[in-house]
Amino acid sequence: MIVNGAGILVPGATGALGTALVLRLHEQGAAVAVAGRDHEGLARVSQACGDAPARAFDAYDLEQCARTVTWAVGELGALDGVVVCVGGAAFGPAGAVSDAVAEHLFTVNALAPMAFLRAALSAVKPGGVIAAITGVVADSPTAGMADYSASKAGLSAWLRAVRREQRASGVTVLEIRLPHVETGFAGRAVLGTPPVLPTGLPVAEAVDAIVAALSADARLVKPGRDAPLDIER
Numbered sequence: 001m002i003v004n005g006a007g008i009l010v011p012g013a014t015g016a017l018g019t020a021l022v023l024r025l026h027e028q029g030a031a032v033a034v035a036g037r038d039h040e041g042l043a044r045v046s047q048a049c050g051d052a053p054a055r056a057f058d059a060y061d062l063e064q065c066a067r068t069v070t071w072a073v074g075e076l077g078a079l080d081g082v083v084v085c086v087g088g089a090a091f092g093p094a095g096a097v098s099d100a101v102a103e104h105l106f107t108v109n110a111l112a113p114m115a116f117l118r119a120a121l122s123a124v125k126p127g128g129v130i131a132a133i134t135g136v137v138a139d140s141p142t143a144g145m146a147d148y149s150a151s152k153a154g155l156s157a158w159l160r161a162v163r164r165e166q167r168a169s170g171v172t173v174l175e176i177r178l179p180h181v182e183t184g185f186a187g188r189a190v191l192g193t194p195p196v197l198p199t200g201l202p203v204a205e206a207v208d209a210i211v212a213a214l215s216a217d218a219r220l221v222k223p224g225r226d227a228p229l230d231i232e233r
């Protein structure tokens, strides 16, 4: 996808990674549409992106997630990419996590991203990209994060299966499997306190990799051997 001139919807544009990504895409000439839960944050990020079209949603309303994609097509004229940056964490042993918290994690981390991207499949132009941030826990389920890990692994599996379905369509399916990034994300967990984590990647470095992956029609961003992040085509 050529970012300059592309129409890109970013759900979760009010979050740390979402805001940094949408600003970078705007700077690089994309026409962005921003979606988020926090109305004030949404107004701020829209203004910072040249009064980009903005729309509020809650991850619990899956139909609203899908309708946000239709809305973005109307606002931008055409849609080349959707990058879902929505997510939430919880910490603690599985026995201490209530079903309500588990339902929250699966809704915010799996069902809502899937609803956005499901709707995007028939909306994004050939040559476009659908993408979501998962996390290294999708690959390495982590003690004290069983439900978070499972919700991200569910989204990862969905993306991999959809990639197979889309082989002939010309739409790229990108999984952004990030390690710890310094956004304060873990401190906003709905339950528990995070373990002591080593210093994470700077936000700008994660955004560099996401934009490079979008531009290269890559299928995976993941921690690398020789560099903090590798991009696989």
Ligand SMILES: NC(=O)c1ccc[n+]([C@@H]2O[C@H](COP(=O)([O-])OP(=O)(O)OC[C@H]3O[C@@H](n4cnc5c(N)ncnc54)[C@H](OP(=O)(O)O)[C@@H]3O)[C@@H](O)[C@H]2O)c1
Binding pocket: 011, 012, 013, 014, 015, 016, 017, 018, 036, 037, 038, 041, 057, 058, 059, 060, 085, 086, 087, 088, 108, 133, 134, 135, 136, 177, 178, 179, 180, 181, 182, 183, 184, 185, 186, 188, 200
């Ligand atoms: N930071 C890391 O270390 C790290 C590592 C791996 C993966 N990730 C993933 O990266 C993504 C972005 O995380 P971040 O670090 O940028 O954290 P963040 O700043 O907390 O962003 C989370 C985003 O999710 C949105 N969200 C949460 N619950 C929602 C709901 N019920 N309805 C609508 N939106 C909701 C938040 O909206 P509000 O602004 O309205 O709260 C915010 O836009 C997440 O999927 C996270 O799992 C992060």
